[in-house]
Amino acid sequence: MRIVNQTVDPAITVAAINDIAPADRLAYGLKRDSLRGRFPGTVETRPGHLLVNDRAVRVFHEQSPSRIPWSDADVDVVIEATGRFRTGDVARDHITHGGARKVLISASADTPDAFLIWGANHDTYDPARHDVVSPASCGVNALSMMAKVLLDRFGLHGVNTSVVLAIQGWQRGHDQSTGTSRNDPRLGRAMNQSIIPHDHVAGELVSVALPRLGEICHTYYCVPTPIGSLAELSGLIDRPVTIDEVNSAMAEAAAGPMRGLIDYDPDPTVSIDVLNNPASVMFDPAGTRTTADGRLKVRGWFDNEWGFSHRLLDLTRLLGQREPARAGARLHTATV
C-alpha cells in the first residue's frame, strides 16, 4: 500500500483488502510502521472501507479465500499475502469462488502454475496457462539477479548459495512447540536468541528461474535483525576471472539491462543500509572473491520487504494486463 501510494501508476489501484484484523488495526498498521516511520498521507476508516489519501478501499474480513467476494470490488489480481494459503489449489479459490482473474502468492508456494522471478524468467509468463503465480521468495529474487549476470557473462556453474534472512512475521518471540507455520521445530525457537537454520527450497527455485545453472547447494539462516538480509553466491567458471571483471559486470548490469533490479553500491555496507532500497539486490563489490582456478564468490543485500514488494507490483502489472486493450490492474493485498 505504501509503495502504490508513493508511485503514480495508473496501472495499479488497491481496490480491496481482506484481513482478519479489524479495519482500525489495519489503518493503524499503515499509519505507523516501526521500520518505515509514519505514512506520508492520511488514513481513515469508514464502514467497510479504509480511506487512504481520500481514496476508498473496500475492506473484507473473511478467514477463507473461498469466501471473499473480490468481484464485488472489481478486483483483477489478488496478492495472497497472508502466509497461510501457500498452495496453488487453495489460492485458486480467489478465482473460482471470488471471481478474481489472477492470483500472486507472495511466497515460495507449493504447486503454483508458475514461478516467475522478475528479471530472470518473467518473460515465460503465459496468460493462458498461468493463473496462480509465485514470485518465490525475496532471497530467491536477490540470488537470481546476481546469478543471471554471472551466468550470462561468464557461464557460471557449480553454484552454492546462502541466504541470511531478517526476522519474519511467522517467527516466535520465545520458544513455542505449537502454532509455528512450518514443520521444522527449530522454526518455533525464539527469534531473538539464535541463528536459526531453515531448510528452505530457495536453491531449487533459483534453478527453476535459471535452469542453465543446474542443481544448487543452498543454505539458509534466520537471524535476529529487524530488516535487511544477505544473499551470497559462489560457483565455478571455465577460466580465471578477476574481482574487477566480476564487479564491472555487475556495475554494467545495474546501469543497463538490470537497472532497478540490481543496485551497485561501492560504499562499505552493513545490512541496515539496505532499508527502503527497492532493488531485488544491492550488490556489494567489497564481497567479491575470485581464485586463479576459476572459483568466485559474490554478495548482495536486500530489503526483504521493500524490494520484494516492488517485485510483487511488477508482477501484478503483468498479470493485470488484459489483451488487447484494457490496461490496468486492480488488486487485493492482505498486508498493507
Ligand SMILES: NC(=O)c1ccc[n+]([C@@H]2O[C@H](COP(=O)([O-])OP(=O)(O)OC[C@H]3O[C@@H](n4cnc5c(N)ncnc54)[C@H](O)[C@@H]3O)[C@@H](O)[C@H]2O)c1
Ligand atoms: N516479510 C518478509 O520479509 C517477506 C518477504 C517475502 C515473502 N514474505 C512472505 O509473505 C507472506 C506474508 O508475510 P508478512 O511478513 O507480510 O506477514 P504478516 O504477518 O506481516 O502479514 C500477514 C497478514 O495476513 C493476515 N492474515 C492472517 N491470516 C489470515 C486469514 N486467514 N485471512 C486473511 N488475512 C489473514 C494477518 O492479519 C496479517 O495482516 C509470508 O508467506 C511470507 O513468507 C515475507
